[in-house]
Amino acid sequence: MKKLLAISALLIVMVLLAGCSDNGGEKVYVYNWGEYLDYETLELFKERTGITVVYEEFVQNEDMYPKVESEAVIYDVVCPSDYMIQKMIENDLLYAPNFDNIPNIKYIDETYLKSSEEFDPGNKYSVPYCWGTLGILYNKTMVDEPIDSWGVLFDEKYSGEILMIDSVRDAFAIALKYLGYDLNSTNEAELEEAKALLKKQYPLVQAYVVDEVRDKMIGGEAAIGVIYSGEAIYTSRENPDLEYVVPKEGSNVWIDGWVIPKNSKNKENAEAFINFMCDPEIALMNFNYITYSTPNSGAWNLIEDEAVKNSPVAFPPQDILDRCTAYRYLGEEVEANYIQKWYEAKGE
Amino acid sequence: MKIINVLNTKAPKSNLQKNGTHNLGIRNSKWLSFPYILWMAGFIIIPLIVIVYYGMTTNDKRITIDNIASILNPINLRALRLALELSLISTIICLVLAYPLAIILRKSKMKNNSFIVMIIILPMWMNFLLRTIAWQNILERTGVINVFLKLLNLPSLNIINTPGAIVLGMVYNFLPFMVLPIYNVLIKIDKDVINAARDLGANGMQTFMKIILPLSLPGVISGITMVFVPSLTTFVISNILGGSKIVLIGNVIEQQFRVGNWHTGSGLSLVLMIFILISMAILSKYDKEGEGSGLW
Amino acid sequence: MVKRFFERFYIGLILVFLYAPIIILIVLSFNSSKSRSKWGGFTLHWYKELFKNQSIMNALYTTLIIAFLSALIATIIGTAAAIAINSMKKTPRTIMIAITNIPMLNADIVTGISLMLLFVALRYTLGFTSVLISHITFNIPYVILSVMPKLKQLNPHTYEAALDLGASPVYAFFRVILPDIFPGVFTGFFLAFTMSLDDFVITHFTKGPSINTLSTKIYTEVRKGIKPEIYALSTLMFITVLLLLIIINRRSADKKEPVRRL
Numbered sequence: 044m045k046k047l048l049a050i051s052a053l054l055i056v057m058v059l060l061a062g063c064s065d066n067g068g069e070k071v072y073v074y075n076w077g078e079y080l081d082y083e084t085l086e087l088f089k090e091r092t093g094i095t096v097v098y099e100e101f102v103q104n105e106d107m108y109p110k111v112e113s114e115a116v117i118y119d120v121v122c123p124s125d126y127m128i129q130k131m132i133e134n135d136l137l138y139a140p141n142f143d144n145i146p147n148i149k150y151i152d153e154t155y156l157k158s159s160e161e162f163d164p165g166n167k168y169s170v171p172y173c174w175g176t177l178g179i180l181y182n183k184t185m186v187d188e189p190i191d192s193w194g195v196l197f198d199e200k201y202s203g204e205i206l207m208i209d210s211v212r213d214a215f216a217i218a219l220k221y222l223g224y225d226l227n228s229t230n231e232a233e234l235e236e237a238k239a240l241l242k243k244q245y246p247l248v249q250a251y252v253v254d255e256v257r258d259k260m261i262g263g264e265a266a267i268g269v270i271y272s273g274e275a276i277y278t279s280r281e282n283p284d285l286e287y288v289v290p291k292e293g294s295n296v297w298i299d300g301w302v303i304p305k306n307s308k309n310k311e312n313a314e315a316f317i318n319f320m321c322d323p324e325i326a327l328m329n330f331n332y333i334t335y336s337t338p339n340s341g342a343w344n345l346i347e348d349e350a351v352k353n354s355p356v357a358f359p360p361q362d363i364l365d366r367c368t369a370y371r372y373l374g375e376e377v378e379a380n381y382i383q384k385w386y387e388a389k390g391e
Numbered sequence: 392m393k394i395i396n397v398l399n400t401k402a403p404k405s406n407l408q409k410n411g412t413h414n415l416g417i418r419n420s421k422w423l424s425f426p427y428i429l430w431m432a433g434f435i436i437i438p439l440i441v442i443v444y445y446g447m448t449t450n451d452k453r454i455t456i457d458n459i460a461s462i463l464n465p466i467n468l469r470a471l472r473l474a475l476e477l478s479l480i481s482t483i484i485c486l487v488l489a490y491p492l493a494i495i496l497r498k499s500k501m502k503n504n505s506f507i508v509m510i511i512i513l514p515m516w517m518n519f520l521l522r523t524i525a526w527q528n529i530l531e532r533t534g535v536i537n538v539f540l541k542l543l544n545l546p547s548l549n550i551i552n553t554p555g556a557i558v559l560g561m562v563y564n565f566l567p568f569m570v571l572p573i574y575n576v577l578i579k580i581d582k583d584v585i586n587a588a589r590d591l592g593a594n595g596m597q598t599f600m601k602i603i604l605p606l607s608l609p610g611v612i613s614g615i616t617m618v619f620v621p622s623l624t625t626f627v628i629s630n631i632l633g634g635s636k637i638v639l640i641g642n643v644i645e646q647q648f649r650v651g652n653w654h655t656g657s658g659l660s661l662v663l664m665i666f667i668l669i670s671m672a673i674l675s676k677y678d679k680e681g682e683g684s685g686l687w
Numbered sequence: 688m689v690k691r692f693f694e695r696f697y698i699g700l701i702l703v704f705l706y707a708p709i710i711i712l713i714v715l716s717f718n719s720s721k722s723r724s725k726w727g728g729f730t731l732h733w734y735k736e737l738f739k740n741q742s743i744m745n746a747l748y749t750t751l752i753i754a755f756l757s758a759l760i761a762t763i764i765g766t767a768a769a770i771a772i773n774s775m776k777k778t779p780r781t782i783m784i785a786i787t788n789i790p791m792l793n794a795d796i797v798t799g800i801s802l803m804l805l806f807v808a809l810r811y812t813l814g815f816t817s818v819l820i821s822h823i824t825f826n827i828p829y830v831i832l833s834v835m836p837k838l839k840q841l842n843p844h845t846y847e848a849a850l851d852l853g854a855s856p857v858y859a860f861f862r863v864i865l866p867d868i869f870p871g872v873f874t875g876f877f878l879a880f881t882m883s884l885d886d887f888v889i890t891h892f893t894k895g896p897s898i899n900t901l902s903t904k905i906y907t908e909v910r911k912g913i914k915p916e917i918y919a920l921s922t923l924m925f926i927t928v929l930l931l932l933i934i935i936n937r938r939s940a941d942k943k944e945p946v947r948r949l
Contacts (some may be wrong), residue, residue, distance in 0.1 A: 099896035252634065264724070382650075423771040427771075435824060492698065517709055520909065521918070526708055624797070671788065
C-alpha cells in the first residue's frame with residue numbers, strides 16, 4: 044500500500060516538475076489574430092535566433108484586451124489594431140521598445156508610420172504589421188445589381204443572404220457610415236439610431252461571423268458578407284465569383300501593429316521577434332500566406348506577381364482611402380456603451 | 392463530455408453484500424481515501440467556493456448580488472429561456488429516439504452486447520468539435536442534404552443557423568448518453584419476470600407498462616440528466632450550428648469570461664448550478680442504493 | 688416479419704444519423720481544396736503533410752501525454768479511494784459518492800471556470816500542469832465508479848484468508864484483490880483516457896498559451912477553416928480505434944462466452 048502511495052506521490056511530483064521545467068530555453072509569447080502569419084516563419088525564427096515562439100490566437104481586439112490586462116497569462120508580443128493600441132497606451136499597458144533592436148523598421152513605409160502617429164504619437168510603442176479596409180464581399184452570381192453601398196446589408200431583398208460581422212466597432216462603423224455619421228461618433232442620438240438600424244437588420248442576417256465568413260462565402264452560402272480586405276484576395280482565388288468593394292459611403296481603414304506589454308518578461312526576445320517580422324523576406328512570406336496588405340515596402344518590392352502588386356484590393360488607390368477613416372479609442376464609458384448597444388441590437 | 396460505464400453493468404450481485412455489509416475486510420483501509428479526499432477538496436470543493444466568491448463580489452471586493460441578478464437582464468433571461476427550451480426539446484427527442492432503440496437492441500440476439508455499446512460510442516473517438524462542424528457541411532444551403540434535395544427537384548431546406556440546427560446538434564452529440572443507461576437497465580431486467588407476467592395473462596402492452604417501464608425508470612432518469620445538463624450549458628454547439636445569431640446561456644457565460652467580466656460570468660454560472668442541483672436531486676431520489684448506480 | 692423489418696430499419700436510421708458526420712470528415716480528409724465547402728478533387732496530400740506539421744504533432748503529443756498521465760494518476764487515486772469508500776459505513780459513503788458525482792453531473796463549463804478561477808487566484812501559471820490537474824479531477828470519478836461494482840463482487844474471505852495465512856496486507860492486496868478487480872480498474876483507466884482525449888471545454892478554460900491539445904487547436908481553427916491535416920489525423924485515429932476495438936471485442940467475446948452461460 045505504501046508503495047502505491049509513494050509511487051503516486053512520486054508521479055505527481057514528477058509531473059509538477061515537468062510542468063515547471065517547461066520554462067527552459069529562451070521563449071517569446073506571441074498573441075496574434077487567427078491565422079495572421081505564415082506558421083513557417085515561426086520555425087525560421089527559432090532557427091535563426093534559438094528563441095521558441097509560444098503562439099496563441101485571438102478573434103477580436105475586445106477578446107485580447109482583458110487577457111493582457113488580467114495578467115492571467117503574460118505575453119511578450121501582441122498585435123492589436125490602432126484604436127486598441129491607443130487604449131493600451133492610455134491605460135499604461137505598453138512598454139516602449141528600444142528601436143535600436145528593431146533596425147528593420149526602416150523597411151516600413153513612411154506613409155504607414157505617419158498614419159500610426161494618429162494613435163501612437165511619435166511611433167513610440169508600435170510597429171505596423173498589416174493594414175486594410177473594411178468592405179463588402181459579394182457573390183457576383185447571386186446579386187443582380189452593382190453593389191457599392193452598405194445599404195445592401197439592410198435591404199430586405201437580401202434577407203437570409205447576409206453575413207454580418209460580429210465585432211462591435213466594425214458593426215457600428217457600418218451602421219454609422221450608412222446613416223452618414225462619423226464612425227467614431229460619441230453622440231448618443233446617433234448611436235441610438237445606429238443601434239436601431241442594426242436591430243432592424245437582425246432578422247435579415249444569416250449569421251454573425253468574423254473569420255468564418257471566409258469559408259461560408261467560398262462555399263456560396265450567402266450572397267453578401269462583411270470582410271476585411273486582406274481576406275478578399277484569398278477568397279477570390281478560391282472562388283472567382285467573389286468580388287470585394289469598399290462602399291461609397293466610406294469605411295474604416297485600419298492598421299494592426301506589434302506592441303510589447305509592459306509586464307513582458309522577455310522584452311529583448313520580443314524586440315527580436317518584431318524585428319524579424321519586419322524583415323522584407325519574412326514579411327513577404329507572411330503576405331503571400333495571409334494576403335493582408337503589408338506596410339513593408341521592402342516586401343512590396345519583392346512581390347513577383349504584378350497583378351497582386353498593383354491589386355486595388357490589397358493596395359487600394361488614394362480615392363478609396365480618402366473615404367476611409369481610422370477608429371479612435373473613445374474612452375472607457377463610450378466603449379462600454381457601444382458594447383451594451385451591440386448586445387441589445389443582437390439580443391432580439 | 393460524459394460517458395457511461397457500460398462494461399460493468401452486467402455484474403451479478405454476490406450474495407455477500409445482501410447481508411448489508413460491504414466491508415471488504417481490509418482493516419483500517421480508510422486512509423486509502425486520503426489522497427482522494429485531499430484532491431477533491433482542493434480541486435472540486437474549493438473551486439466551487441471560489442466561483443461562489445466571484446459570483447457574489449464586485450471587482451473591488453464588495454459583496455453584491457448584482458452578478459446573480461444580471462440573469463434578470465432581458466437578454467440573459469432570453470438566453471436562459473431559450474437554452475431551457477432547446478435542451479428540453481433535445482432531451483425529449485433523445486428519449487423518444489433512444490427508448491425504442493434500447494428495446495430493439497435488448498431483444499436482438501447479439502452475441503456480445505459490448506459490440507452494441509461499441510458502435511454507439513465509437514463516433515466519440517472523432518473529436519466532438521469536428522463532428523459538429525461536419526454537421527455544418529450536411530445542413531448548409533450548399534450542403535449534403537440540399538444537394539440531394541436538388542437532385543430530386545425538391546425545394547431546399549434552410550436548417551443551418553436556426554434553433555432546429557442547434558437541437559439537432561444536441562441530439563446528435565448526446566444521444567449515446569440516453570441510449571446507454573436505458574439499455575443498461577433493460578438488459579438487467581430478469582427474463583423470468585417478464586415471462587411470469589406473460590404466463591399470468593398480461594399482454595404485450597401490459598407487460599411493458601407494468602414491468603419494463605417501471606424497471607427501466609432509473610435508466611431513463613439518468614439518461615435525462617446526462618442529456619439535459621450538457622445541452623443546457625453548451626456554448627460550442629450553438630456557436631457552430633447557430634451562427635452566433637442564437638445566443639444560449641452557455642454562450643453568455645463564455646462571452647463574459649472572454650471579455651473579462653469574471654464576476655458576472657461567475658454569477659451566471661451560479662444560476663446554472665441551481666438547475667444542475669435540481670437534476671442531481673431528482674437523480675439521487677431514484678438512485679436508492681446511493682451508489683451512483685443509476686448512472687452506471 | 689414486418690416488425691422485424693421495421694426494427695432493422697430503425698437501427699439503420701440511427702446508425703446513419705450517428706455516422707454521417709464521420710463519413711463527411713473522412714471524405715474531407717481526401718479533399719485537395721483547403722476550404723471545407725469546396726470539393727477540389729481526391730488527394731492523399733494531407734496525410735503526408737500531417738507528419739510534417741509540427742504544431743499538429745505537438746498537439747497530438749500533448750493530448751496523448753495528458754490523457755495517459757491523467758488516466759494513470761486518476762486510476763491510482765481512484766482505485767485506492769474506491770477500496771476505502773467500499774469499506775466505509777453508510778453515511779460517510781453516501782457523502783463520498785455524492786462528492787464523486789459532482790464533477791460528473793456538473794456542467795463542464797462550470798467545472799472549467801471554477802478550476803481556472805482557482806489557478807488564477809493561486810497565481811499558478813496556466814499551462815500543462817493546470818490542464819493535467821483538471822483532467823485528473825474529472826477522471827477520478829470514472830475510475831471510482833468503474834471499480835466499485837467489482838469490489839462489491841469480491842469475496843472478502845479470500846483476502847482475510849490470505850492475511851491469516853501470513854501474507855502482509857500489501858502482498859495480499861496485489862495477490863488477492865487486485866487480480867479480481869482488475870477488469871474494473873482497466874475499464875476505469877480506459878474511460879478516463881477517452882474522456883481526457885475528447886474533452887474540450889475544461890481544457891479550453893484551464894490551458895495557457897504554451898500548450899494546445901487537439902481539441903483546443905481545432906477550436907482555434909474552426910473560424911478560419913480547419914486545416915485538412917486535422918481531418919487526416921482524425922481519420923487515422925478513428926480507424927485505429929475501430930480496428931483495436933474490433934480486435935479486443937473478438938477476443939473478449941471468445942473469452943466471455945463460457946462465463947455467461949453460468
